[in-house]
Amino acid sequence: MRAQREAEFTAFVQQSGTQLYRAALLLTGDHHLAEDLTQTTYAKVFAQWRRVRATDNPVGYARTTLLNTFLSQRRLRRSGEQPTATVSDTASYDVDAGTRLDLLTALATLSPLDRAVVVLRYWEDRSVAAVAIDLGLTEDVVRTRSRRALQRLRPLVSTPERTL
Numbered sequence: 779m780r781a782q783r784e785a786e787f788t789a790f791v792q793q794s795g796t797q798l799y800r801a802a803l804l805l806t807g808d809h810h811l812a813e814d815l816t817q818t819t820y821a822k823v824f825a826q827w828r829r830v831r832a833t834d835n836p837v838g839y840a841r842t843t844l845l846n847t848f849l850s851q852r853r854l855r856r857s858g859e860q861p862t863a864t865v866s867d868t869a870s871y872d873v874d875a876g877t878r879l880d881l882l883t884a885l886a887t888l889s890p891l892d893r894a895v896v897v898l899r900y901w902e903d904r905s906v907a908a909v910a911i912d913l914g915l916t917e918d919v920v921r922t923r924s925r926r927a928l929q930r931l932r933p934l935v936s937t938p939e940r941t942l
Contacts, residue, residue, distance in 0.1 A: 815844065885897075899920070
């Protein structure tokens with residue numbers, strides 16, 4: 779029974795891992811923090827796996843857990859981790875590295891809640907209603923925060939080919 783549950787969870791992680799990691803990367807702006815956030819999220823989901831697998835949308839549950847974990851960590855504003863001099867191998871992406879760095883830098887200027895709204899609305903392509911439910915806000919607040927956050931991001935990220 780336990781082996782079956784672990785196999786189900788492993789399949790779930792393989793299915794949703796890239797999606798959650800990318801959302802975490804956009805939220806944190808750092809590969810290492812994104813990996814830590816994703817791992818923490820999966821640890822929380824695994825602890826509740828019996829309940830999670832019975833839901834209609836386990837990925838949605840994991841995404842909500844990721845978001846709540848991110849917001850909680852941002853509120854604490856403390857970390858026992860220390861930077862090291864070693865650099866890990868970097869992954870390659872199809873997106874221009876300069877544009878990606880500009881986007882991450884621009885997202886870092888937003889408050890954690892505004893960053894969460896932008897990532898969920900435009901990266902995860904979620905509806906206003908879904909974002910409002912996930913964040914515990916009204917739909918009007920989500921629309922207002924989205925509009926204001928995009929106004930702050932546009933001058934920082936605008937490129938000739940594509941704008942926010």
